[in-house]
Amino acid sequence: MNDHLSKAQIKWVRSLQQKKHRDAEGLFVAEGEKCVNDLRQAFELVLLATPDNASSVEIEQMSSLRTPQGTIAVFRKRPIVSSPDRLIASSPECLSLALDGVQDPGNLGTIIRTCDWFGIHHILCSRDTADCYNPKVVQATMGALARVRLHYVDLPNVLAGLCQQGIPLYGTLLDGQNMYDNNAIPDKQRGIIIMGNEGNGISPEVRQLITHPLFIPSYPADIPTSESLNVGVATAIVLSEFRRKQ
Amino acid sequence: MNDHLSKAQIKWVRSLQQKKHRDAEGLFVAEGEKCVNDLRQAFELVLLATPDNASSVEIEQMSSLRTPQGTIAVFRKRPIVSSPDRLIASSPECLSLALDGVQDPGNLGTIIRTCDWFGIHHILCSRDTADCYNPKVVQATMGALARVRLHYVDLPNVLAGLCQQGIPLYGTLLDGQNMYDNNAIPDKQRGIIIMGNEGNGISPEVRQLITHPLFIPSYPADIPTSESLNVGVATAIVLSEFRRKQ
Incomplete structure (x- = not known):
């Protein structure tokens, strides 16, 4: 007491x-x-x-x-991991997420919760991404912060290093490949999935590093709709596709 | 001027x-x-x-x-449609959404925006679902309210009627079939996808009407994670699976 x-x-x-x-x-x-x-x-x-x-x-x-x-x-708070990229690259199942400037605490919390559901344990964040210890983020994660670790890093630099080690860098871009295509994701266990800022998407420095640009097709493909999906929603759709059996 | x-x-x-x-x-x-x-x-x-x-x-x-x-x-506001169920049932591509008590305006707005992306034009809402004309909802839809119509109805009653006409009623339940299974969704063009309240899920009255219970598997399937996904996220994952080519 x-x-x-x-x-x-x-x-x-x-x-x-x-x-x-x-x-x-x-x-x-x-x-x-x-x-x-x-x-x-x-x-x-x-x-x-x-x-x-x-x-x-x-x-x-x-x-x-x-x-x-x-x-x-x-x-x-957890101690800061000095080389999260080494941690990610050395893990046999290295599928991870990278957030490039996600601003909204609610979106970040939802993304952490979704990562927990889909067994993603590490998120690399650009330094301008919302703080994962912000009270609104903590509440939106519904406890998932216990199982998902966020690493705030110089994102272009860290991603360039991972790319050099042959780790595929995925990102959703308007001119990417249809994510549902059979060959769009060569190895579903390995890679970094990059998601961008709510308004501006992935920054130019990070965009040029993407080795596998993906696109979430709207439906039907030939009729114009909203220009975009909420970033938490887009993250969930991409993760579901990676965790799908085939 | x-x-x-x-x-x-x-x-x-x-x-x-x-x-x-x-x-x-x-x-x-x-x-x-x-x-x-x-x-x-x-x-x-x-x-x-x-x-x-x-x-x-x-x-x-x-x-x-x-x-x-x-x-x-x-x-x-748009005039109220007196029989939205007839409108839905008579349309050749009748895939629609039903919301059973979604409370959070941000979640509702995101769901409307996601429906717009995936070509879902009608959402049936229980009367205790958040008001789609709430300013927070309107802003979160990012204009999608122009292309997606919401109908506030006596949901169990309307769904029972649609079910009697042979329209499949899908809902995510913990004991549902793995959504990624080949035979989980017999016809991706036709059906009502039911999503429930943030805390309590789908109400008992509506749950008993579900003809095709679905489950979004977590990954890996045998390790416990967060008990749930955000309802906007779960809606997006299910809609992506319906709109996927195969």
């Missing part, structure tokens, strides 16, 4: 809603019993606030949710 | 952020030049606010966005 939280602790938990404080302390916040329990399996618990040690008003003060869920935890 | 908007008009536009006012007036609001231009192709324009007839402060007062985009339009 913990002592009742102090005013200073409550203020400190709330400060972790801001990236600069999360970065300075190497900590982040998660809410909701299920999410917190999932994350305890992967992250060191630093502080737990429940109705046992905080009033409902205090929980509200610490919460980033409109409807606070009664349980708030502070966790220590 | 319009006259400058009056204070009463500005107040009236803002009132349409609330469902009761949208329902009473049969109107809704859209923002952003691209979205407004897309919707003009399908909806009657009632009022247009631009920097020509409203100051930036007034546009901010009318806007539901954090960063108003300069163009705000009031449109008349």
